Amino acid sequence: MSADGVDAPPDSVVRVVARLLPGPGLMVAAALIVKGYAEVGDGFAAGVVVALAIALIYVAFGAEGAESALPALRHAPKLAVGGLLLALASGFFPLALGEPPVTHRPGPGEHVTKIGALELFTPLLLDLGVFMLVVGVLTTLVHQLARPLGEGKR
């Protein structure tokens, strides 16, 4: 790697922020999903927000440091696949009931249980699936770019 500053250790402010950011990031993401159907935001934006926090950790601590500090990151591909499956299931389960795909429950005019702004209905599953998918995909992407072939062959 070249020595023109790319690999120089980032300054301590970045490290501190990177350490602190994931908490609020998750909160914002949760808010985006909860309020998604009523106000601005959805699972995609929430996913990118969380992925940004993770990316900042990569920037601050380097790939090695980030992945040893947060070993759960290695599950990112599974998270992505699981999210996709959840989203697809939320879209295609009506086929099993003889209805067209993406027929959400409860239907138009029916009662929806609400917990604050959170509405409990099938589009929420789609949003959660997209959230997981985006976090997983972007984390995997950052990992791929941070540790390309030479280091991956170990």
Added chain:
Amino acid sequence: MVVVRGGPGTRGAGERHPGPGTDRLGWLACAAAVAGFLLCLLGGLAGGGAVSVPWASSLDLRLSFALDGLAVLYGLLATGVGALVFAYGTRYLTLHLEHQRRSAVERWRFWPWMALFAAAMVGLATAQDLVLVFVFFDLTAVCSYFLIGFDRSERAARTAALMALLVTVVAAVAMLVAAVLLYSVHGTFSIPELLARADSSATTTSAAVLLAVAALAKSAQVPLHFWLPRAMAAPTPVSAYLHSAAMVAAGVLVIGRVHPLLARSEPVLTGLVVVGAVSVVVGGVLALRQDVLKQLLAYSTISQYGYLVMLYGMGGAEGNGAAAFYVLAHAVAKSALFMTAGTVTMTTGEDRLSRLGGLGRRAPVLAVAAGVAAATLAALPLTIGFFKDELLYAAALRHGPVTAVVAVVAATLTFAYIGRFWLGLFLGPPRGQVGPASGLLVAPVVILAAVAVLGGLVVEPFARLASDAAGVSTGGPVTIAPGYHFDLRPENVMAVAAWVLGGLLLALPRVVDPVVRAVAAAGERWGPRRAYEATLHALDRVSAAVHDREVKDLRTSIAAVLVPAGLVVGLAFAATPTTGAYAVGVVAGADWLILPLLVLVVIATLVVARVRSRLTVALALAVVGFALAAVYALVGAPDVALVAVVVETMLTLVFVAALARMPDEGPVRDAVVRVRPRRRRRDGPAGVVAGLAVFASVWGFLSQPAPDSVSAEHVRLTPAAHGGDVVTVIVADFRGLDTLVEITVLLVAVVGVATLMRRGRLW
């Protein structure tokens, strides 16, 4: 199938390759074919039946099947001959794989296709819906592609598979066009309804011609016959099945199915007679001097299906009845002959007549059985073949003197080439080493020969089968009554004349040879195969030229997308009225914030175009993205703005990370890149074209927001979907299917990145 698939897996790892003697998969296919045969037989005896369930009701498509006379005939052929060929194949394929030192697991690349082919044939025979017929028609072609190309390490097999696929599938498109044409006039795809409603209009005639083209290509008729001899690169069971009783039969089956439609127009019928007659003569003459056993049989098939097409062209009760009977007799004889050729090649290792001979003493059973099959094809008495020619002569005489002469010529050629085949193989001085022949390689031939003799003695059941089938083609009851008549009626005279003339041809190879050679040379020189190859090469060249132009460098790749898009958009704008399309609005309120942002975008874009440092380019692009996000926020699209901001941030990060991986030096300026200036001159015009097109389309779009756009409907329905935010509801509900596809693409993209960066390792 599923049960058997589980079989090998549950066995121990040491036994993963099943022993060479047990082709369970093949026997399973054979059992399925036998079951299908019994079902067809019982169904036929019970008087048939029909099912019809909706398939795609918005397109008026139905899954409608009926077991009528035609379906019974072809269903019995496909399953009956299929069962015998499959039994033969269990042994043949094992030996074939052993000879080529291939794993027995490769049976999985053979039997599923064979079974699917048989199922598709039965489906085709019973289908009563034109689109359904098309689907099965193409399904057989796809199966044949994999079967002909089974020996995929051989170039000849691959080319042959592709040729068979292209010729039959491209021609099959004509059938789909015909279906749509008929639907547009009569509002139905159902064949019985179409036959009842169709009149002798120009539409019917064009549809009839299109259907005939598709059918003739499938039945390997001149000038679309050239794929069949090539397709002999397939293993013998494939030829014995596909190229005698199934794939080529699919074409005439379709003709038989829609015959009343074809019969609405006299020219179409005449065309069929002409094509059939030419195929009879060309196939027959070329078969006379073929040296490779299967090639001889392939040309014979072209000729024999020529008979059939000719008979359907003559039409009427006689023609259709004779055609139906002919299919039956020919399939029995030809599959037996193909299997004979395969057995001979398998036991001697030779596939040429010139290197074989005198096998009669060493393989007497095979010789007798093959002799019966050859006699059937040559229409000798005491075989079912005699009656096929009797009916042919009767129909030809009824139609006119020309067809009568053609019929005699056809029978003469058949007698000559099939006589040469049998005599060359089994009589004469012994040539070729004979290895041990497995009983399974002979028994199916014997059974088919027995059927042929049975048909020669008791013809009534076969005649009834053919009568029922012909009834469907004619649209009314048909009775054919073949039989032996010991008198000097014209049919008998013609038969004897054909035998005598055929015997003469057989005895005088010196007279025949130059003629055959001339025909073959002419075909080689001006034949349709040349046109096919030239077309394929030309397409290849065009594709390669376009590709080369596109991938020269990054600039050409971008221009290849932007310039055609710009030109197309420009054409669209030139063709649409422009009054009121380009309005200049007033600048007010938030617009005063947007304008500076847009100026920032322009400046950043210019920086991207001019600057050399990669990092600066990435950051300038980020500026463009953030400025546009701010514009979205200002014009009242907070959802889009939010996504734009977070995505832009991520994108910039990823860009910087990727750039950190690249070497320090700027773009290399070596001699090759120095040639740029000339190409650079094209950059300006390309950019102008693309930019103008985008500018015009955006301006036009902003000038007249569509009044009744779907967005108003979306806004109205959002509360019903329990939502307050239209964008989210559109993404998750109204256009949820799009979203599902798009997020799937996301995962696919990551797999792509992983493939490029880390050889497919996701983590």
